Every structure is written in C-alpha cells, then in structure tokens.
Amino acid sequence: MSILITNIKQLLQVHDSNVTIVKGDAMKNLPIIENAYVYIDHDTIIEYGKMEDYRPIEADTVIDATGKIVLPSWCDSHTHVVYAGDRTSEFVDRINGLSYAEIANKGGGILNSAKKLQDTSEDDLFEQSIKRLNELIAMGSGAVEIKTGYGLTTEAELKMLRVIKRIKQESLAKIIPTLLAAHAIPEEFKSKKQDYIKYITEELIPQAAKLNITHYVDVFCEEGYFDIKDTEAILEAGKKYNLRPKIHVNQFNILGGIALGVKHNALSVDHLEELNDDDIEALKGSDTISVALPGCSYFISIPYTPARKIIDAGLPLAIATDYNPGTAPSGNMNFVVSAACVKLKLTPEEAINAATINGAYAMGISNMYGSITRGKKANLIITKPMNHYSEIPYAFAHNPIEQVIINGQLL
Ligand SMILES: N=CN[C@@H](CCC(=O)O)C(=O)O
Numbered sequence: 001m002s003i004l005i006t007n008i009k010q011l012l013q014v015h016d017s018n019v020t021i022v023k024g025d026a027m028k029n030l031p032i033i034e035n036a037y038v039y040i041d042h043d044t045i046i047e048y049g050k051m052e053d054y055r056p057i058e059a060d061t062v063i064d065a066t067g068k069i070v071l072p073s074w075c076d077s078h079t080h081v082v083y084a085g086d087r088t089s090e091f092v093d094r095i096n097g098l099s100y101a102e103i104a105n106k107g108g109g110i111l112n113s114a115k116k117l118q119d120t121s122e123d124d125l126f127e128q129s130i131k132r133l134n135e136l137i138a139m140g141s142g143a144v145e146i147k148t149g150y151g152l153t154t155e156a157e158l159k160m161l162r163v164i165k166r167i168k169q170e171s172l173a174k175i176i177p178t179l180l181a182a183h184a185i186p187e188e189f190k191s192k193k194q195d196y197i198k199y200i201t202e203e204l205i206p207q208a209a210k211l212n213i214t215h216y217v218d219v220f221c222e223e224g225y226f227d228i229k230d231t232e233a234i235l236e237a238g239k240k241y242n243l244r245p246k247i248h249v250n251q252f253n254i255l256g257g258i259a260l261g262v263k264h265n266a267l268s269v270d271h272l273e274e275l276n277d278d279d280i281e282a283l284k285g286s287d288t289i290s291v292a293l294p295g296c297s298y299f300i301s302i303p304y305t306p307a308r309k310i311i312d313a314g315l316p317l318a319i320a321t322d323y324n325p326g327t328a329p330s331g332n333m334n335f336v337v338s339a340a341c342v343k344l345k346l347t348p349e350e351a352i353n354a355a356t357i358n359g360a361y362a363m364g365i366s367n368m369y370g371s372i373t374r375g376k377k378a379n380l381i382i383t384k385p386m387n388h389y390s391e392i393p394y395a396f397a398h399n400p401i402e403q404v405i406i407n408g409q410l411l
C-alpha cells in the first residue's frame, strides 16, 4: 500500500539527516518545504521534495493536499490513558474551592481512580481505554506513552500492563508503556510507608518486569507521595531490571527530584511547574529532557511550567497531554500545542518541535518518529486548508485536522 500526497502547501519538520532532538535556540527552527510532495510505501516515508522537482510516481492512493499543511503526527510522551471511570465529581469539588491536595486527603484523587480500576474487569478496562486512544489518534497523535499507576497493587498493576500490551498489539499507533510503580500510598499503608516501598521494590517491580512489556519506570516524587529517598530506592530497584526513569517531579513542590532524575539518567523529567535555578543547572549537559504538561496547569489551576527558562538555558523541551482523569482529562495535542504558545510563550515553531521530534525523544523513539525523514515511520497529519502552520495553535480548541496517516495507513 503506497500513498502519494501532492501540492502540499507546507510540509513541516523535514530533516534529510536523522535528527533525534532539538535543544535551546535550535527549537526556533522548523524546517519546511513550501509546495511539496511526500511519498510513503507501507509504513515508511520514502521520498519528499518540492513539487517543481516532482517526477511522476505510481501510488495506490493519491491525495491532493492543495492549501493544506502536512506534518509528522504528534508524539504524546506522557499519558495515563488506561483508567477506569472518571472523576467529574472532584472537578465540581474543585470549582467549589477544594484543592487537589484536599480532595486527595479525603480519599479522592489517585486512590479514587485506583479503587475504580481494581473493581473494573480487564476487558472493560481495555474497551474504555482503546476508545480514548482512538480519539487521540483522530486528533493527530501517532505515538503515545501510556503509564500504569492506577493499580497500586501488583495484581492491578499487572492488569494495567496487560491492557497496555493489548492496546499496543491492536492499535496502529506506536505505544510506549511505562511502569508507574509508585503513584500514591494506599490507605492501608498510610502509617507504614516503608512497608509499601519494600512491596514496590521487592514484589511489584520484579513481577512487572517479568512481563517484559516496559523499559521505563516512573515515580510521583512529591510531598505527601514519594520523597527523594523513596524515589531513589524505587529507581534503583527499576535499574536492576533495566528500567530507565521517566519521572513525575516538581508538580507542586521542589524536592530535588530533577537532580535525582539526572543522576539516574532519566529519559525525561515531567511536570516542572515549580522550577529553580539549581534544577536548570542539574539538567545542563544531561541526556534528560524536560516535559511540560500545560493541560494539567490549565485544568487544576496551578502555575505553568516556566518553559522559556528551560529553552533559553539551551535545554530541550517536549510537551505532552498528561491525559488522566484527575488533572488533565483531555488528550488533545492540538490544544497542548496552542497552550504552549499562549501560556508557555513558545513560538509555533518551538511548540511544534516540542510536540513532534522532542516528544519522540522523550519516549526513546526519535530515531524512527517525530520528523519527515526518509526511512522514518509514516505517521502524518494532513490539516484542513489553512494559510500558515501558525493557524494550528492560533485557532485554539478548533480541530485543525482533516486526515491522519498512521503506520502508513490512511484513517
Ligand atoms: N501527578 C501525578 N499523576 C497525574 C495525576 C494523577 C491523578 O490525579 O489521577 C499527573 O501527572 O498529574
């Protein structure tokens, strides 16, 4: 099955050589070809160029993209798409004045989602989750990280991993599973947290690793959840099974989790709504990428990640949805790209870099995803007609997408 797209108004994120990350000032540069074509065969990008250089190519499907933009699919590197039910009542509680911490303290929050997930059958969980994922794909996401973390027991975490594995097998999208081994402390362990850490490190992680589904381990390093010492113990347990950290840090408080993540060669440190100069220094010279989640800041009214500080320090940044029932019940990367411009003060070029090539880097897949490069996977967005790609973030909450191609298939 081959697809030829011709007369593309602007073909974005075109790299002849295989770039895998863009950092600092380089994020301002979004390479484009005006009036372009792209040819894909099966699941691979084969050729592209200017229409003036185009020589007829036989293809099974030809799409005339006159007036439209084509770009790599969004790479959403931080989601919790697998969950049960919803938390609408907490949303209403928050409108009525309760904070995230107050809701969690009265049994809401992650514990609420864990209870729901434990009471949901594996098949039901799969059905609820794949439906959400398909909505994300229709909104332009072609590679999606999915975390566990709403299990809190080994049994429920393994159930989540099996559901993610099934999604990975059935979906055309690229799925990157992450074991969120330490997300919250269950009620029965409240006064004996060390016993729970022991349970995570000696039982949950070894059993989860045995399934061989994930290469990443995550911890919610935060006051009232897992402190630096706990986080380090969990990262070290993960390391024994070759699980690389991708961690939740600095969402509400600065505990030193960023330096800890860098010390353990984390692939990404995510959230960073709170950030100080020491955190920035710790990130310099590392292979760790920062991931901002503006949908979470929007939804629970917390500060936005100071993304300018990160990029202006020469560092790379990715943006992701954090799609979850508590702090970001939306998996719409188009909104995230817009919020990155409006609230994080990224230029459209920086935001598109953050949502494509850098998002792919934050999942460890940027050698095959996140740019229009010969040999990379054919995951593409074709927009509705527009004058310039800046209309994607400009027309916020509109759907800019007309068609998506995932793994070489037109959906
Ligand atoms: N902060 C930790 N985890 C999720 C929210 C979890 C929840 O409230 O269900 C997040 O990334 O925001």
Ligand SMILES: [Zn+2]
Pocket (backbone or CB within 6 Å): 078, 079, 080, 248, 322, 324
């Ligand atoms: Zn999260």
